[in-house]
Amino acid sequence: MTGVRKSFGSVAALDGADFYLRHGEIHALLGENGAGKSTLMNILYGLELRDGGEILIDGHPVDFQTPQDAVAEGLGMVHQHFKLVPRLTVIENVILGGKDSRAFRLPDLETSARKLEDLAETYGLPISARDRVSNLSVGEQQRVEILRSLYFGARTLILDEPTASLTPLEVRQLLAKLRDLARAGTSIIIITHHLDEVMESADRVTVLRSGSNVGTLEASETSQLELARMMVGRDVGILTQSDAIRDQKVDQSVKDKNRPVLRLSGVDASSRVAETGKETVARRGLFDLSLEIHPGEIVAVAGVEGNGQAELEDVLSGFLEVDQGEFAIDGKDCTTCSPEDLLNLGAGYIPSDRYRRGLIGGLSVAVNVSYDRIGEAPVGNRFWVDSKELMRLGDRAVEEYSIAVRGAGELAGTLSGGNAQRVVIARALAKELRLLVAAQPTRGLDVGAIEFIWGLLEEQRSRGLATLLITTDLDEVMALSDRVYVMYRGRLSEVPRDRESIGLAMGGANKQGEESL
Amino acid sequence: MAVTGALVTGGILLVLVGANPVDAYVEMVKGTFGSWFDVSLVLTEMVPLVIIGLGLVIAFKARIWNIGAEGQFMFGALVGGAFALRVPLQNQFLAIPAVLLVGALAGALWGLLVAAARVRWRVNEVISSLLLNYVALFVFAYAVRKPLRDPGGFKPTSERVPDQFVLGDVPVDEIRVHVGIVVALLLVPLVGFLVNRSPFGMRATMFGMNPEAAQAAGVNASKMTLRIMMLSGALAGLAGIIQVLGSELRLSNNMSTGYGFTAIVVALIARLRPFGVLLAAAFLGALTLGGDVIQRTQQVPRVLTMVIQAIFVLFLLLADRRRSN
Structure with a gap:
């Protein structure tokens, strides 16, 4: 992928991002929230259309309009939030939306189930095709997602935050499995912001920051600290x-x-x-x-x-x-x-x-900062809400907690995650x-x-x-x-x-x- | 735009029934604003709509869908009316505040039933308040047929309420409206303050927009629901007893032309703003009377005028929706 660009409205999510994946490697895609990792991968997988740039697979240009196009070219994606129907069985989930599920003809579950279980055995990802997904643990559900991609012939796997909801033990096991898969020739992209996982599993790392790449490194030649610096563009005290x-x-x-x-x-x-x-x-x-x-x-x-x-x-x-x-x-x-x-x-x-x-999205940031003190001083009294004081407290919180808004009168519903949380904390800490x-x-x-x-x-x-x-x-x-x-x-x-x-x-x-x- | 659309659509319907739409519309306006007498009728029609509408604004702000204003109105009228008929208070300055209080309390009680069912058993208030309308209606019908019936009357109505309970007309020469209009006009800024400037109103709004966040901030959901429904019911009950004492002067089955339901439309058109309630009530009141007028002068059936009203409301809500998107 070269020079990929993508804008949402006036915001450039990707601004000339490059990404090169080799055969049979595990490649970590690292970056802060909003760095463009997911957008880049969504474009690769045909979920979003790019504004500019080129995508080449094995030297020939591709232009995916839908995920089906991407699947046909041997790509598979496992999303952070699994796309499984809990009430259906494993095999039903796998063939759902697949090529052989034509209208008015029941798919051949028996053959498919055998094929899936063979596949599971080959790759050492044991699964029972007849289990209901609602009975599976998170780790097992993820296994189903990976197998589904492999079932449809994926030679390249994209995993979006694969470890987000796993126990440390499950994480280690997953990473080990991924290494096995890579050794067998599958190329794997892991989107993550966990540095230790990168160090443990990846061959190479590409770091993205605000829509363009900071660099691609061999995992064996870098350190967590260096990667953290590349991610945020400065030294990080907490780490x-x-x-x-x-x-x-x-x-x-x-x-x-x-x-x-x-x-x-x-x-x-x-x-x-x-x-x-x-x-x-x-x-x-x-x-x-x-x-x-x-x-x-x-x-x-x-x-x-x-x-x-x-x-x-x-x-x-x-x-x-x-x-x-x-x-x-x-x-x-x-x-x-x-x-x-x-x-x-x-x-x-x-x-x-x-x-x-x-948060109450329909009310202003100022009200949100103080709404648990409505009816008591300093926000007026039992009978009256002092809206001037409310505004003043709001402005103060905006400044003290560096909430990114034009003014405290703006609606809280428009805030991004970090700013929303700043409002929540400002309110909690305003009290004794x-x-x-x-x-x-x-x-x-x-x-x-x-x-x-x-x-x-x-x-x-x-x-x-x-x-x-x-x-x-x-x-x-x-x-x-x-x-x-x-x-x-x-x-x-x-x-x-x-x-x-x-x-x-x-x-x-x-x-x-x-x-x- | 909305008005034009409504006028055109209404006009087509008028042509279909063989009336001249232009004449009909002219008559509607003349019949509602043409003379002081007509204006007085509109104002009288507005009184219950404004008072109930204000109560509904309070409830709807908290996203508590009180569809039972009609029942609360009737129950307030019934209990307040029974009080006036049976309790021999002679002094007017004592009698009127007392009877208004009784009517409001009766409405509050009817609202409380809805809130209690929701708080205690999680009964959806839309269903319970709607069904309680019929309970109130039939209790009312029974009361005027049996215990409160005027023995000398031909129709099942009560006797006339004693004079000391009757609300007189406002002391303005040209206008003949009972003093209920004054109560309504005073309530508008009062409810406006309550909704927009008081801690209670603020918390109700918070509760309506995000009940869980409001609770985390210390709003007690049960208390809030009880208070809101009682307040909303109290205003509807007050409207009911005012209608009895100012306009009907006796209890009769058909004393409401669906004020409790029309007031829902009033509150919605007003976009839950107390001052907007005043305008919306004037508009709907005029529409109702205008319908009566063209029925008399243009031989347009009453049902059709109701259809035209509905068309107006739909177009207004449509325009409102488009603006807010």
Whole structure:
């Protein structure tokens, strides 16, 4: 691919990007959010049309109008969010939309299933073609996606953020499998922003920054630090911070172990909406949770998504009632607290779904910054909303938190992820807090925003705030936390603060033998 | 544009029934704004539409779809009317505030049922409020047929309400409108403040736009739903009792020409702005009366004038939709 250009409206997503893939290599495509990685690959796969530039495959120019064209040329793409129909079986999903599923004629499932299972065996990706997709784990679903591409004769695989929802163990297994595939002659492109995975698996790396490439390197001749610099175009503080500094902080927090701000003891809770029709999915809910957080301490709850984090978040924000056990803030019982009660006890909340629970898109940024203080000073009083003061506070937040808007009067619905999150955090931190529950505070954000938010959380810790950090991002756990718990199937266990221990606990350590890719 | 479209479409229908569309339209305007008497009729028609419409603006802001204003209106009228007929308050300055309060409370109670069902059992308010309309209507019909029936009357209506409860006309020479119009006009800025400037209104708007985010910010969903529905019902109930005391002077089955439903259109055309309610109510009130006029003068059937009204509303909403896109 040479000089590929693509604009959305007046924004240039790709501005003369080059990308060269060799036969049988694993090529990592690295870049921040919005660097153009996905756009470039979507163009290659025929999902989007390019404005300019050339694409050559084995020396002859191609011009894909649709993904079908790309598939015909031996390309396959596995999206970050799998495109599978949960109710259908593996084989039904694979042949769905394929060439031999003509209208009014039932496809030959038997032959196809045998073909798929042969393929699975050849590549060492075991799968049962008759299983319902809804019964498969995330790792298995991904395997189905990869096999589907291979089934249709893909010689080049594009994987968009393939490790996003896998356990560390599953990640390692996936990367190993990909290396096997490459050795067998398949060319693989991995879109990612995880540096360690790049180093572990890729032969070469292309780094994109704001729509053009910064460079292509041999993975064996570079370092994580160099790649990080290339990605953001400057030194990144967060990645160079050593664990030694962190260990000192741990010592400090142990000292003021006088009284916990948050105390959970033997908490059981079950989610309001029962999951139906998914018998084999892990039971939903929280079981016998115990946890304490002291002032000036960041406690991380790590784990793969869907192991009870959502329920824990709901309990701590007052959306879900505790069935059994103790839940107290500063010694006050909160087992039946509403969100309102928790706010009044000084518990701040950064929701994981910031658009659904953290922002009101139809209202201005100014209102969004202060809307949990409507009806109290300084935003007027019980009977009146002081819109001038509201605007003033909004302007101040825009400046303090560098929210990229023309003014605080702009609607919050127009904000991008990073800016939306800045608004959410500005609101949470505007109050005098005792406890902060931060759920996935940096998910989907670019390195600049992540750095900013991590800085804020560290600053609050040094002021004595107790923070519970629910996150699936291991880097975040390592960068911020003083102590670490891992959530697995609704249970919480404290683990030593090192990647190996966390990773093992995330995969449910005792089950690691079974969960092979 | 919208008006032209509606006029043309309406005109075609008028031609189809054999009327002269130009004459019909001229008559409609003359019949509604041609004299002080006609203006008075429009104003009288506006009173219930404005008061109910304001209540619906409050509910719709919070995305609580109160379709039960008709029932709340009738129940307010019934309970308030029964109070006036049965409670012997003599002093007018005591009697009128008391009876208005009773009517509003009755409407609030009817709204509360809807809210309670939604909060307690997650019953969709559209369904419950709609069905409660019929309950209120039939309770009303029973009351005027049995316990509250005027024994000397031919039709099933109540007796006339005692004089001390009757709302007099506004003291302006040319205009003959009961003082309900004053209440309506005062309520417009009041509700305007409540919706746009008060913490309650702000929180209701937040709740309407994103209930989960509002709850995370400390808005209690149950309390909000209860308060909104009670307030919305109270205004409809108030409109009901005002209609009895100012316009009908007795309880009768056909005292509402569907005000509770027309008010939904009023609130929507007003784009949920309290001052817009005033204009929308004037427009719809005039349209209703204009329909009556051409029925009399142009022999256009009443049903057709209702069709024309509907066409107007549809065109307006269409234009509104296009503008907001």
